[in-house]
Amino acid sequence: MSTAQAQHHPAGPLAAADALNxxxxATRTEPAVLPQLEALALAVTANQPVLLWGEPGIGKSAGMERLAATLGVGLETVIASVHEPSDFAGLPIVGDDPATTGVPMAPPDWAVRLARTGHGLLFFDELSSAPPAVQAALLRVVLERRVGSLVLPEAVRIVAAANPPSSAADGWHLSPPLANRFVHLDWTHDPRTVARGMAGTWPEAPIPTVDPARAAGAAARARGVVSGFLTARPGLVHHLPDDAEGRGRAWPSPRTWEMALRLLATGYAAGASGEALSAVLTGAVGDGAGLELLSYLEHLDLPDPERVLAHPEAFALPERGDRQLAFLIAVVAAVQSDPTRARWEAGWVVLAKAVDAGVPDVAARAAADLAAMREPAWPVPAGIDAFVELLQLAGSLPGAR
Incomplete structure (x- = not known):
C-alpha cells in the first residue's frame, strides 16, 4: 500500500487514535450560575464590545466557542498579534479610473463572511500582543464596525481577549483610545469547574433574554439612573488614569457611560443578576466610578416609570433628593420614548408632585425637557403652572401664560 493510500485508509495506524480523540x-454542557459567564453573556446581548483579561491557557477561546454555539451563530477568530494594520484598514484595490471611482479598501475574508451572514461573533484574540499600529487600525473596527470599505452588520457581536502584559508574548499596554471602547471583564478559572469539565461536563450560562414588555420601562429607568448619578457626581463623567496600566483598562468617559447605560437597560429588561450587572458596569467605567454607581443603585430602588405614567395620581414621590431627580428624569425619558398627549399630561401630574413636596428646583430640568415635547395642538395642563415662569425664561414654552 502506498503512503498516500495509507493516509486515507480507514484502518490506518492513526485511525484508532483519532477515534479516541x-x-x-464529545462533551456535554449543563446550566450553571457563574457570574463571569453571565456577565459576558449580558454584555454580548447588549451588543457592547467585550475584552476578557486572563492568563494564557484558562479557556478564553473555548469559552467563545461555547458561547457561539449557545447563541446559534458562527464564530470568526482573528489573532490580532499576527496581523498587519492593513488587514483591518483594508488593502487598496485600484480600479480602471481611480480619479472617478476612488480606490476601495478590500476587506479580509472573515469580514466578508460576517457581512454575508448578517450576524455572528467576532473574536479578536491576543489583543495585548498586538503592536500599537495594529491597535490603532482596530479602533474603527471596534467603534464603527468598519473593515476596509465594508461595514459589519449591527448584529455582529465583538469580543476580544488579552493576556496581562506581564504574561503576554511581547506584550503591550492597550492604547487608551482602544481600551476605552471595551467592557473589561476579568476571566478566571474555577478548579472545580475545570475538574468537572475533565469528566466531560462544562457549564453553560443562560443567555439573558430581553423581555419586550419591560424594554420601555428598562430604558427609562436606566436613563434616570445614569443621568441622575452624573448630575450628582459630575467629576466622574471623564477621568483618564495617570498610569499606563490604568489607561489600558476601564475608565470613565462619555463613551463608556453610554455603554453603561445600554448595559444597565439590558440588565433591567432581561432580569440580570446583581453580580452580572456589577461586573459589566465596573468593566465599562472602571472600579472607582463603577463602585460609586453601584452604591448609588443599591439605595435608589426606582419605581417603573411606565407604571407611574399609567396611574400618575397613585404614586408617592421618593423622599431623597437624588432619588427624586433620577425618578423624574426616568419619567420624562419614558414619555419621550412614546410621546402621546395622555403620557405627556401624565408626566406633568408627576412633576406637580415635586412642587407640592416643596422641591420645584429638583423638577426644573425635567420640566424643561417635558415642555420641549409639546405639540402645538396640545393645551397647557394645569400642572405646568408652577413652572411657567422658569420655562418662559428658558424659551421652552412659547405662548404660555
Missing amino acids: ARLG
Missing part, C-alpha cells in the same frame, strides 16, 4: 472531544 473524537471520543474525548
